[in-house]
Amino acid sequence: MQLQHTIEKAVPLQEIAEALMPATGAQIVTRGGAWLNGQRVTDPATPCQPGQMLALRLPPAGGYTDVVLQASDILYEDAWLIATNKRLGWYVNATPWDAQGHVLAALQRYLHARDGAAPPLHLAHQLDRDTSGVLLISREPAINAALTAAFAGGHVAKTYTCIVAGVPDASGEVRSGHGRSAKGLWRTYPLEEVGRELPSGGGRVKLAHTSYLRQRILEDAAQVQCTPHTGRTHQIRLHMALLGHPLLGDSRYGGPSVYAGISLPGHLLHAAHLALKHPHTQEVLAISSPLPDLLQRLLIP
Structure with a gap:
C-alpha cells in the first residue's frame, strides 16, 4: 500500500x-x-x-519486521564469508517500505556493535521471507564475482527440508518450465515450452529441475528433502504444488494455512544445508542449519 x-x-x-x-x-x-x-x-x-x-x-498489515541478530545466529564466519541462520518471517534485503528490518541491515548493525565497523556486505543468494535456514553473505568485495558465478552456474549444492500436504512418492524428480504468468506471478510451464518467449517482456520460459526424497510420513502430510538443481524463484514451492503436494502454510500455491490445530505463519521450507568450493581458499565449505522450532514441533512423533 x-x-x-x-x-x-x-x-x-x-x-x-x-x-x-x-x-x-x-x-x-x-x-x-x-x-x-x-x-x-x-x-x-x-x-x-x-x-x-x-x-x-506502508508496511503490510502485520507491520514492520524487526530483525535482531545474535552471536548464536552466526553459522559460519571467516575473513571472506559469513553465514547466518535466517528465521521464518525475515526479509533478506530491503523492501520498498522498510530499509531496516531485514537480515543484511541487521548483520551490519551486529558487526558494527561487535567490531566497531561493518565490512561491505553482499548477498550470495536469496531466500524467501518465510524460508528459514542457511543464508550466505560475502564480506569481501573481491570474491563477489566468483561467488555469484558459483550460484549462477549451479556449483553450489543446496538441500532443503519441507513439510508438504499429503504423501508424495518415496522419491522422484520434477522437470518443468518456469516463468511469470500473464499477471506477473511465478508459475510452471510444460517442459516442452522451455525457451519460449513470454509476452509483455516477461522473458523466456526457463528450465526448473528439482529432485526430492520423502523422509517421514505424518498425519495427512510428509517431511520431504528437496534438492534444487536450478535456482528459479519459488522453485521448490511450485514443484511440490505441481505434484499435488503443496507446502504446509503456502497459501499462495494451495497449501493449508492450519495443520494439527496450529495456525501456520508461513510456508514450511528450511534451507538445511549448503556446500560449495570456497571462492578464496578453494576448499569445500559445508554449512548446515538446525531445523527451526516450529518444524521440530510438527515432526515430533
Missing part, C-alpha cells in the same frame, strides 16, 4: 509526511518508506521542492 502526493511548496520531508499521515508519517520516513521522484529518502530534513512526487510506502 502506498500514498502518492505531488509536492506543492518547499518544506522538509518529515513535515509533509506527518501532514499526510499524522500517526505514522515520521516512522515511515525513518524506516525508509519515503520515495521522492522514485528515489528512497531517509533523511527527515531532506528539502522537498514543488512539483516533486512523494510516495509513502
Whole structure:
C-alpha cells in the first residue's frame, strides 16, 4: 500500500509526511518508506521542492519486521564469508517500505556493535521471507564475482527440508518450465515450452529441475528433502504444488494455512544445508542449519 502526493511548496520531508499521515508519517520516513521522484529518502530534513512526487510506502498489515541478530545466529564466519541462520518471517534485503528490518541491515548493525565497523556486505543468494535456514553473505568485495558465478552456474549444492500436504512418492524428480504468468506471478510451464518467449517482456520460459526424497510420513502430510538443481524463484514451492503436494502454510500455491490445530505463519521450507568450493581458499565449505522450532514441533512423533 502506498500514498502518492505531488509536492506543492518547499518544506522538509518529515513535515509533509506527518501532514499526510499524522500517526505514522515520521516512522515511515525513518524506516525508509519515503520515495521522492522514485528515489528512497531517509533523511527527515531532506528539502522537498514543488512539483516533486512523494510516495509513502506502508508496511503490510502485520507491520514492520524487526530483525535482531545474535552471536548464536552466526553459522559460519571467516575473513571472506559469513553465514547466518535466517528465521521464518525475515526479509533478506530491503523492501520498498522498510530499509531496516531485514537480515543484511541487521548483520551490519551486529558487526558494527561487535567490531566497531561493518565490512561491505553482499548477498550470495536469496531466500524467501518465510524460508528459514542457511543464508550466505560475502564480506569481501573481491570474491563477489566468483561467488555469484558459483550460484549462477549451479556449483553450489543446496538441500532443503519441507513439510508438504499429503504423501508424495518415496522419491522422484520434477522437470518443468518456469516463468511469470500473464499477471506477473511465478508459475510452471510444460517442459516442452522451455525457451519460449513470454509476452509483455516477461522473458523466456526457463528450465526448473528439482529432485526430492520423502523422509517421514505424518498425519495427512510428509517431511520431504528437496534438492534444487536450478535456482528459479519459488522453485521448490511450485514443484511440490505441481505434484499435488503443496507446502504446509503456502497459501499462495494451495497449501493449508492450519495443520494439527496450529495456525501456520508461513510456508514450511528450511534451507538445511549448503556446500560449495570456497571462492578464496578453494576448499569445500559445508554449512548446515538446525531445523527451526516450529518444524521440530510438527515432526515430533
